[in-house]
Amino acid sequence: MTPQQRIKTLRALMHKRKIAATIIPGTDPHASEYSPEYWKEREWISGFNGSAGTVVVTSTDAGLWTDSRYFLQAEEQLSSSGIRLFKDGVMETPSITDFLLKSLEKGDCVAVNAKMFSISAIEKLSSDLQTKDILLNTEYDLLSEIWTGNRPLLPLESIFYLTEEFSGETAKSKIARVREQLKATHADAALYSGLDEVAWLYNIRGNDVDFNPVAIAYAFVDNQRAILFINQKKLTDKVARQLAENGITPYDYSKINSFLEQLPAETVLAMDYERINFSLYRSARCKKMPMPSAVVEAKSIKNATELQGIRSAMVRDGVAMVNFLKWLEESIEKEHLTELSISEKLKAFRSEQKFFAGESFNTIAGYAAHGSIVHYAATTESNATLKTESFLLLDSGGQYLNGTTDITRTIALGALTEQQKNDFTLVLKGHIALAQIKFPYGTRGGQLDVLARQFLWHNNLNYGHGTGHGVGHFLCVHEGPQSIRTDLNTTTLKVGMVISNEPGLYRTNQYGIRTENLVTVVKSEENEFGRFLTFETLTLCPINLKAIETSLLTESEKAWLNAYHKTVYERIAPHLSDEEKAWLKRKTRKI
DSSP: OOHHHHHHHHHHHHHHHTOSEEEEESOOTTOOSSOOGGGOHHHHHHOOOOSSOEEEEESSOEEEEEOGGGHHHHHHHTTTTTOEEEETTOTTOOOHHHHHHHHSOTTOEEEOOGGGSBHHHHHHHHHHHHTTTOEEEOSOOHHHHHOOTTOOOOOOOOOEEOOHHHHSSOHHHHHHHHHHHHHHHTOSEEEEOOHHHHHHHHTEEOOSBTTBOOOSOEEEEESSOEEEEOOGGGOOHHHHHHHHHTTOEEEOGGGHHHHHHTSOTTOEEEEOTTTSBHHHHHHOOSEEEEOOOHHHHHHHBOOHHHHHHHHHHHHHHHHHHHHHHHHHHHHTTTSOOBHHHHHHHHHHHHHTSTTEEEESSOOEEEEGGGGGSTTOOOOTTTOOBOOSSSEEEEEEOEEETTEEOOEEEEEEOSOOOHHHHHHHHHHHHHHHHHHTOEEETTOBGGGTHHHHHHHHHHTTOOOSSOSEEEOOSSSOSSEEEEEESSSOOOOBOOTTBEEEEOOEEEETTTEEEEOBEEEEEEEEEEETTEEEEEEEEOOOOOOOGGGOOGGGSOHHHHHHHHHHHHHHHHHHGGGSOHHHHHHHHHHTOOO
């Protein structure tokens, strides 16, 4: 069926159930950014496959809400669906709630799948709708009733245990930390639903989600038990022994709701209301304590082993990037290169590196105008041929057993215009300003965001995405709670957090520019004015000198770039051939 046919089928079911509107988010019962195919309901109903977006269907209208990263992509993918695009973050765009309040009548009913919404989201939505006496129904799973043919099954691949060689801490130790937190907060137990939370806490990794080495599972911890809710077909004998050695007991994944129903009424269960889905909340008939997940921040602060592993992974990733960039430069005039073919070539270079376990996300190779689509994904239909002109925006990353990488380089494939070089340099100036800042302990990412935007703003330019997102250790490439963006985020930056530094600029139908390195928060110094922190840049890859208008750089900015390139050469060169070293030497020369 086409999206139009699917919406027609959904509306027929809504009419039968007396439902005036249905909300279909692009997530899953674990609040994942990337979901297994089985749970991609929003994509199935609409045809839009961006990582962020929500569809609302009423009896006469349908809309998709998504952010600026996906405006251009959504316009293309929704063109024949009958679904309108609502641009989140644009002043005139109504929120989903405002849209519903305007579209529906008193006494109407809105249906949502309780598994797909957090406790907080359900509470807020219900409260907002009640202002017009509109009811919220959480009993139906309408999409499962109409998506019956050819629906993918949940994956069944085996999981593996990440040993202390890579994790730096046993699962038993992490569980003990959770129990200490339970004791301190007077809770009896805690439930964790984020796939990355479960993976980190129990030191397990899997292949259930594209690009993220996680397994579909829940974790429950109390003073006596540490339970892993998972399809037990995923457990090898070896993994079962390793889990047992760490005091972890496997339960069947499908039993999570019935398990919660049977908890003693006096049990105080800690639940993160922003992350746990409403179906689990409803099943737990015991006392519930709203509490931010202890695991989310704990895993964001990397230990010494994890940081050393990430640094090592960056060297391997840098070698792969240097091999690729050299190959691209030498092949652009000799071979027929496309966005898809170079993406495969880059993956091949990465796969040669020790501990490589796959890509950390679908490579964004946007040539010329495609680079202006922030999260562009080349298809066989859109696959552009590279020419010796304009920019190639290349955003890619690797998963290694000892770390996760994420790097963007904007590559000049030929002669550039004055505007292109100026734009590139303004973005670079913002990147450098953020990279070398010192800030007091207790600083939030939002307080630093302007550093990366200041030079663009001064020229009446901007970009719509955040400047920095957290990154996991052989986990999700997008990890909270830390971020650097204009949105309010009360999380302070702490030593050991890894985060991206990626300002950009996008000129619609012309080109896109982004320069991204990963950084980690490190101590700077302590004096009478307090404790100060700074960033250590982790990513190791040359920045395209050909694209820089050097007259726009200050001496301090040149010094930073020269020092960075010196580090890149010193760390990468020992792993290269003489010919590759000579190439890298030219690309990291002083300016």
